[in-house]
Amino acid sequence: MMLVFGSSGQVATELRERLPDAVFLGREEADLSVHTNIGGIIEEIGPAAIINAAAYTAVDKAEEEEALALKLNAQAPAEMAKAAARLSIPLVHISTDYVFDGSGETAFAPDAGTAPLGAYGRTKLKGEQAIVAAAPVYAILRTSWVFSAHGANFLKTMLRLSETRDHLTIVADQIGGPTPASAIAEACVKIARSLAADPSKAGTYHFSGVPEVSWADFAREIFRQAGRSVAVEDIPTSAYPTPAKRPLNSRLDCRSLAAFELNRPDWKDGVADTLAKLGVTS
Numbered sequence: 001m002m003l004v005f006g007s008s009g010q011v012a013t014e015l016r017e018r019l020p021d022a023v024f025l026g027r028e029e030a031d032l033s034v035h036t037n038i039g040g041i042i043e044e045i046g047p048a049a050i051i052n053a054a055a056y057t058a059v060d061k062a063e064e065e066e067a068l069a070l071k072l073n074a075q076a077p078a079e080m081a082k083a084a085a086r087l088s089i090p091l092v093h094i095s096t097d098y099v100f101d102g103s104g105e106t107a108f109a110p111d112a113g114t115a116p117l118g119a120y121g122r123t124k125l126k127g128e129q130a131i132v133a134a135a136p137v138y139a140i141l142r143t144s145w146v147f148s149a150h151g152a153n154f155l156k157t158m159l160r161l162s163e164t165r166d167h168l169t170i171v172a173d174q175i176g177g178p179t180p181a182s183a184i185a186e187a188c189v190k191i192a193r194s195l196a197a198d199p200s201k202a203g204t205y206h207f208s209g210v211p212e213v214s215w216a217d218f219a220r221e222i223f224r225q226a227g228r229s230v231a232v233e234d235i236p237t238s239a240y241p242t243p244a245k246r247p248l249n250s251r252l253d254c255r256s257l258a259a260f261e262l263n264r265p266d267w268k269d270g271v272a273d274t275l276a277k278l279g280v281t282s
């Protein structure tokens with residue numbers, strides 16, 4: 001039986017559909033921002049593997065709440081990793097492209113130098129480092145631009161804006177791979193099972209959708225598939241200031257995923273699936 005941290009988040013919801021027998025701990029069951037005995041909870045449940053889909057994900061708010069983000073994104077995963085090591089069970093942990101500075105135009109390999117631009121990325125990187133230090137059988141799965149029919153994400157924001165707007169200005173100089181939460185959930189399950197059978201596959205991996213696009217082109221495809229007439233105007237990041245600085249280059253080199261026989265998902269198919277789940281037809 002698997003233990004999943006997170007219950008109603010984007011990835012956690014997709015995990016729920018795939019793991020009917022797993023135990024899911026959301027913030028109602030185990031508030032990771034205040035909990036002092038995460039290891040004890042894990043040992044009491046005694047799972048065969050842990051998937052951590054819980055995180056502090058509010059990128060801009062993290063700039064003013066870094067201590068809280070640190071608890072969720074680093075201190076809690078550290079406790080999960082120590083418990084996983086004690087129990088000799090795999091830990092699959094989801095991380096982010098925001099651990100990189102987004103320089104250059106080539107894809108970041110899993111062992112590329114990290115240099116987060118903001119508080120969210122800093123706390124996620126500390127989480128990764130804590131997991132590696134605790135040395136359980138782990139997989140850190142860095143992903144990017146997550147979307148699904150659940151929770152808050154860019155696709156749903158675009159659909160909402162399309163109800164009232166026929167023209168939007170959208171950042172066109174940040175490039176990345178939009179990734180369906182469903183594909184991440186599938187990858188996490190496959191990796192957890194594979195690690196249990198072969199702990200030598202432990203390590204840090206990248207998983208994001210193809211083809212890589214700008215936010216503006218991502219929006220255009222969402223509107224095209226949803227049949228919404230919204231004109232998208234390209235703007236540079238400098239014209240859309242946010243509290244947290246974002247990486248311009250979020251391309252992730254995902255080739256090492258072959259170890260788990262995983263392919264990169266086509267995000268355009270993911271948009272179609274998500275729109276179908278939301279009941280949006282063109």
Ligand SMILES: NC(=O)c1ccc[n+]([C@@H]2O[C@H](COP(=O)([O-])OP(=O)(O)OC[C@H]3O[C@@H](n4cnc5c(N)ncnc54)[C@H](OP(=O)(O)O)[C@@H]3O)[C@@H](O)[C@H]2O)c1
Nearest residue numbers: 006007008009010011026027031032054055057096143146
């Ligand atoms: N969203 C993105 O674009 C993106 C990009 C790159 C990487 N990631 C990473 O992908 C993973 C999954 O992200 P997501 O988009 O699925 O996140 P999400 O939709 O924002 O969900 C966050 C999850 O964290 C849990 N959580 C939040 N605060 C908590 C607390 N105080 N105690 C316990 N649990 C708490 C929530 O619990 P409940 O279920 O109880 O609400 C929820 O399941 C995260 O590690 C994130 O860093 C996300």
